[in-house]
Amino acid sequence: MEKSHIVKQGLASLFILGIFILAFIVLKPILIPIIFGLLFGYIFSPVYKRIKHVLRGSNISAFILLGGLTVLIVVPLIFLIPVLGRQIFELYVLLQNTNFSEVLGRFFEGDLATSMAIQLDNIFGNIFPTLVGGVSDFLRDLPRFLLQFAVFLFTFYFVVRDLDKLTQFISDLSPFSKSTEKKFLKEFRGITNAIVFGQVFIGIVQGLTLGAGLFFLGVPKALLLTVITCIVSIIPVLGSWLVWLPLGIILLATGKVFSGIFILLYGALFVSIIDNFLRPYFLSRNSNLPIVLSVIGTIGGLFVFGIAGLVLGPLILAYVLIILEFYKQGKLNELFTPR
Numbered sequence: 001m002e003k004s005h006i007v008k009q010g011l012a013s014l015f016i017l018g019i020f021i022l023a024f025i026v027l028k029p030i031l032i033p034i035i036f037g038l039l040f041g042y043i044f045s046p047v048y049k050r051i052k053h054v055l056r057g058s059n060i061s062a063f064i065l066l067g068g069l070t071v072l073i074v075v076p077l078i079f080l081i082p083v084l085g086r087q088i089f090e091l092y093v094l095l096q097n098t099n100f101s102e103v104l105g106r107f108f109e110g111d112l113a114t115s116m117a118i119q120l121d122n123i124f125g126n127i128f129p130t131l132v133g134g135v136s137d138f139l140r141d142l143p144r145f146l147l148q149f150a151v152f153l154f155t156f157y158f159v160v161r162d163l164d165k166l167t168q169f170i171s172d173l174s175p176f177s178k179s180t181e182k183k184f185l186k187e188f189r190g191i192t193n194a195i196v197f198g199q200v201f202i203g204i205v206q207g208l209t210l211g212a213g214l215f216f217l218g219v220p221k222a223l224l225l226t227v228i229t230c231i232v233s234i235i236p237v238l239g240s241w242l243v244w245l246p247l248g249i250i251l252l253a254t255g256k257v258f259s260g261i262f263i264l265l266y267g268a269l270f271v272s273i274i275d276n277f278l279r280p281y282f283l284s285r286n287s288n289l290p291i292v293l294s295v296i297g298t299i300g301g302l303f304v305f306g307i308a309g310l311v312l313g314p315l316i317l318a319y320v321l322i323i324l325e326f327y328k329q330g331k332l333n334e335l336f337t338p339r
Contacts, residue, residue, distance in 0.1 A: 030147075030148060030151045032148070032305060032312075033148040033149065033151040033152035033155065034151060034152075034155050035312065036152050036155075037151070037152045037153070037154070037155025037156040037159055038155060038159055039192070039196075039311070040069070040152075040156050040159075040160075041155070041156050041158075041159025041160040041163060042159070042163065042192065043192075043196060044065060044069065044156075044160055045160055045163050047065060048061055048062060048065050048160045048161070048163075051064055051065055058161050059161065061161075062157050062158075062160050062161035063157070065160060066153060066156060066157045066160075069153075069156065070153060080223070080227070083223055084223065084224055084227060087221045087223060087224040088224060090220075090221065091221050091224065188319065188322070191315065191318040191319065191322065192315065194318075195294070195311055195314050195315055195318065196311065199234055199294065199298075199311075199314070200234055200311065202233070202274065202275060202278050203230055203231075203233035203234030203235075204230050204233075204234070205274055205278070206229065206230070206233040206240045206271055206274050206275055207226050207227070207228075207229035207230030207231075207233055207240070208226065208230070209270070209271050209274060210225075210226065210229045210240055210243065210244055210266075210267065210271050211223070211225070211226030211229065213262070213263065213266045213267075213271075214226065214263075217259045217262060217263070219247070219251075219259065219263075225243055225247065228243055229243045229244075233275065235298050235299075235302075239272075239275060240267065240271050240272065240275065241267065241268075241272065243267075244263050244264070244266070244267030244268075244271060245264070245267065247263055248260045248261070248263040248264035248267065249264075251263060293314065293317050293318060293321060294314045294318075296317065297313035297314030297315070297316065297317035297318065298313050298314055299313070300313050300317075301313015301314065301316070
């Protein structure tokens with residue numbers, strides 16, 4: 001009789017495990033948009049509460065916020081993608097027609113300039129076919145991207161509307177004591193704010209700031225360079241200098257002395273200051289997240305999750321750090337304390 005009971009328990013456990021594995025397989029293709037829906041739902045929950053305070057309706061408030069977010073994402077893409085595509089092609093043609101040996105010869109002598117010119121030709125020759133291939137892959141997978149975007153919007157709507165219920169549901173499932181649970185959630189909130197505002201927001205601000213200077217000078221392909229700056233500024237190990245430093249040198253090499261000097265000074269004395277002062281401010285204000293953890297998480301996240309890893313990589317490692325800190329302080333023993 002006892003053996004029969006053990007067998008039944010084992011079969012029930014296998015059945016439950018199988019159900020969870022199948023659920024993961026079903027959700028795996030749309031797991032990233034679901035995670036982003038949860039993340040954006042949390043980020044925009046204060047905005048939702050303000051709208052709800054005015055309109056007094058949950059559904060209409062969430063729908064208005066959803067519509068605003070959709071417009072904020074879709075409308076810029078509709079206008080930017082064709083312009084960026086054209087500027088990428090024009091930049092490719094410009095670089096193909098540029099004599100790098102002549103340009104570099106003004107700064108370096110003999111074989112060194114020739115060798116560097118060959119390396120630059122090889123680099124640009126590999127980058128642009130890769131970009132073209134990426135665009136082709138995007139167009140081929142466009143239906144899948146649209147479906148994932150719909151899942152993101154769907155998740156965002158219900159998370160922002162029912163965030164309190166979702167939080168309570170997770171709290172009911174949590175094995176932590178109430179005091180530990182509050183501290184745990186507080187750390188999670190701080191890390192999330194530090195990543196989102198300390199990395200993503202500051203990176204976008206840096207890109208737009210440099211872009212304003214480029215448009216002021218009338219630099220060709222300013223929009224493309226602005227987008228590139230936003231991307232590299234979000235990644236901690238890189239930065240906006242990857243755009244303004246070579247751009248300033250190129251402008252000087254092509255005889256545009258004022259523009260070159262302006263970009264170098266503007267980038268070093270103004271754009272970089274945004275990163276050096278505001279990023280540490282957001283990180284120290286919201287969390288004790290080490291910069292090295294942010295860098296490693298970003299690089300690893302890019303390899304595993306693609307562009308989504310810019311946020312997910314550091315978040316995952318930061319949450320691991322929180323769990324280790326709780327373990328170090330002996331607070332994980334409270335997992336089994338009465339609630």
